[in-house]
Every structure is written in C-alpha cells, then in structure tokens.
Amino acid sequence: DAGVTQSPTHLIKTRGQQVTLRCSPKSGHDTVSWYQQALGQGPQFIFQYYEEEERQRGNFPDRFSGHQFPNYSSELNVNALLLGDSALYLCASSPQGGKTDTQYFGPGTRLTVL
Amino acid sequence: AQTVTQSQPEMSVQEAETVTLSCTYDTSENNYYLFWYKQPPSRQMILVIRQEAYKQQNATENRFSVNFQKAAKSFSLKISDSQLGDTAMYFCAFMKGGQAAGNKLTFGGGTRVLVKP
Numbered sequence: 001d002a003g004v005t006q007s008p009t010h011l012i013k014t015r016g017q018q019v020t021l022r023c024s025p026k027s028g029h030d031t032v033s034w035y036q037q038a039l040g041q042g043p044q045f046i047f048q049y050y051e052e053e054e055r056q057r058g059n060f061p062d063r064f065s066g067h068q069f070p071n072y073s074s075e076l077n078v079n080a081l082l083l084g085d086s087a088l089y090l091c092a093s094s095p096q097g098g099k100t101d102t103q104y105f106g107p108g109t110r111l112t113v114l
Numbered sequence: 115a116q117t118v119t120q121s122q123p124e125m126s127v128q129e130a131e132t133v134t135l136s137c138t139y140d141t142s143e144n145n146y147y148l149f150w151y152k153q154p155p156s157r158q159m160i161l162v163i164r165q166e167a168y169k170q171q172n173a174t175e176n177r178f179s180v181n182f183q184k185a186a187k188s189f190s191l192k193i194s195d196s197q198l199g200d201t202a203m204y205f206c207a208f209m210k211g212g213q214a215a216g217n218k219l220t221f222g223g224g225t226r227v228l229v230k231p
Contacts, residue, residue, distance in 0.1 A: 041223055042221030043219070043221050056218055058218075090159060101147040105151075107158050
C-alpha cells in the first residue's frame with residue numbers, strides 16, 4: 001500500500017516564475033492538505049481540498065492556488081514566485097473527508113527560488 | 115486562533131538516557147487533539163504520539179510518553195532510553211476536534227534533538 005507521494009523531490013525556479021507541485025494521497029484517502037515549511041520552522045497550513053473544492057485556507061495570498069482531481073490527487077500552484085516562497089512543501093492526506101485526526105504526510109518537495 | 119509554542123530550540127541527550135521536550139498551546143476550544151511529530155533529515159513527517167483532550171490518561175507509545183496538563187495547556191514529550199535513530203526535529207501540533215472542523219494542524223516551531231553515542 002503506497003503512502004503519500006509527492007513530485008518533484010526538488011525544484012529550482014527564478015523570481016516571477018510559476019510552479020506546480022503534485023501530490024497523490026494514500027490509498028483510501030479523499031482529503032488533501034498542503035503545508036509550507038520554511039527552513040528551521042514548523043509547517044504552516046496553506047489549504048485543504050475535499051471533493052475537488054478548497055474547504056479551508058490558511059493565511060496565504062491568492063498567488064497560492066490548488067486543485068483536486070476526481071482520483072483525489074492534488075496540485076499546488078504558486079504564481080509570481082518570490083524569494084520568500086523558498087521552502088519545503090508538504091502534502092498530507094486524510095480519510096473520511098478529513099473528519100478524523102488521522103493525517104499522513106508525504107516526503108515533501110523542496111522549492112528553491114533564486 | 116490557536117498557537118503552539120516550543121520553548122527549547124535544541125536539546126542533546128546521551129544514548130540510553132531520557133529527554134523531555136516542552137510544548138504549550140493556547141486555545142479556547144474544549145474538543146481537540148494534540149500530537150508530536152518527528153521529522154528526521156529525510157524530511158518525512160512521522161507521527162510519534164497523539165492525545166485526545168477529553169482523555170485524562172496520558173498517551174504512551176513504547177519509549178515515548180506524554181504529560182498532558184489540560185488546565186495548564188501543556189503537552190510535554192518524554193523520550194526514554196534514547197536511541198541514535200531518535201535524532202530529529204520534533205514538532206508539537208494542535209488540531210481542533212469536531213465533525214465540522216476538518217483536520218488542519220497547527221504546529222509549533224520545533225525542537226531539534228541530538229542523541230549522542
């Protein structure tokens with residue numbers, strides 16, 4: 001049973017570019033959450049997707065957007081990249097519409113903005 | 115809004131000894147969960163232990179145990195018989211309970227634990 005997978009592992013972009021990160025949830029999970037983890041800090045909640053809609057959102061600008069597909073996989077898009085967007089982006093999946101405390105994390109995507 | 119505070123940026127412990135990590139949180143909720151996650155250099159966030167706020171009994175998972183003081187809003191983690199593989203960042207996290215809440219995690223800033231041989 002595959003766990004949460006994320007791609008790519010690493011990514012280097014320049015300021016102003018756009019980036020798309022991908023996440024496949026654990027088998028049987030229908031809810032995907034995204035977190036940003038700056039170097040040396042704890043993860044910060046970006047948003048959560050369920051039934052192909054954004055259900056919750058943290059304190060992030062509209063440059064951060066997402067999508068969930070019918071197979072429950074998800075994408076995180078960041079437009080007009082800033083140096084401060086450099087971080088580890090973590091995806092976590094949950095079963096039952098996120099109505100449990102169970103949350104499984106992927107290995108993350110390390111984004112570097114130059 | 116909930117906040118989680120970890121006051122110890124870094125701790126070191128000798129192999130086989132015990133180390134205790136501190137965590138305090140602030141919330142007006144009565145129904146919630148608390149977690150300790152481990153993040154080794156591989157970056158994978160791994161759940162170490164969880165505690166339901168309505169349970170008075172402290173959670174235990176093998177060498178890991180917590181001291182949950184609800185009134186004081188304190189949730190410390192004790193690692194007994196420390197092993198080299200315990201070297202990692204440890205994050206305390208809060209989740210609001212209830213069916214309509216969804217399961218967003220609020221994390222503390224982390225404590226780096228170094229186990230020395």
